[in-house]
Amino acid sequence: MKTLIVPTVALSLALAVPALAQTPPTRDPAQxxxxxYAVDPGHTQVGWKVSHMGFSNYSGGFSDVSGSLTLDPKSPAQSKLSIKIPVASVATTSDKLTGELKGDQWLDAGKFPDMSFVSTKVTPEGKDKAKVLGNLTLHxxxxxxxxxxxxxxxGANPLSKKYTVGFEATGTLKRTEFGVKTYVxxxxxxLHLTIAGAFERQD
Structure with missing residues (x-):
């Protein structure tokens, strides 16, 4: 009986591999x-980093991002981006600090529940890069x-079958300009932001 189990398992795995096969994602805007598109919240991350007393660059993140992207690769300057981030989703490796950041001395998630970014201008820079100017609302x-x-x-996500496009975005803001002045x-x-954004095409 054991001699039959091993070949059967191997055959099952071999048959499963083609189902997960995919054409590699393209980085050619023309394709x-x-x-x-709508944000894929399960695969979109917003990270932040700030200097901690000059000794380390402390980082954390936000989750449960939502939003939309209007994309025209033939006319990238016409693209539009809008994202919303629930402030209460802030997370760090310290439960105590995470709780403090949600409080009124910092982000005040109770009074200002969302952070948002809405693009106002997209300037292409080369084949696969752009500067996106927009209005950020925080606090x-x-x-x-x-x-x-x-x-x-x-390209097409091999699991969900949904056509997906991904971008990485970075930016820096001064938190005091948004009224978050504690311990400056x-x-x-x-405050350095990094957004790993995945967007799924809406049919």
Missing amino acids: IQAGT GVTKPVTLDVTLVGA PLIGDD
Whole structure:
């Protein structure tokens, strides 16, 4: 009986491999599908980093991101991006610090539940990069912020079968300009953001 089990398992695995096979994602904008996309919240991450007393660059993140992307690879300057981030999703490796960041001395998630970014101008820079200027709203304050965006790849997700496009965006803001002033300059004013964004095409 054992001699039959091993070949059967091996055959099952061999048959499963083609189902997961895929054409590698493209980084050629000319091959990307135009249309309206929605954030894939399970595979989109927003990270942040700030100087901690000049000794280390402390990092954390946000989750449960939502939003939309209107994309036209033939006319990238016409693209539009809008994302919303629940402030209460902030997370660090310290439960105590995470709780403090949600409080009124920091992000005040109870009063200002969402952080958002809405693009106002997209400037292509080369084949797979762009500068995206937009309005960032945080802690009840809205100010312009520029994101440096790089195309990661696009194609059909081999599991969900949904056409997906991914980007990485980075930007820096001064938190004091948004009214988050606790412990400055002991804790750095410059807040560095990194967005690993995955967007699924809506049919």
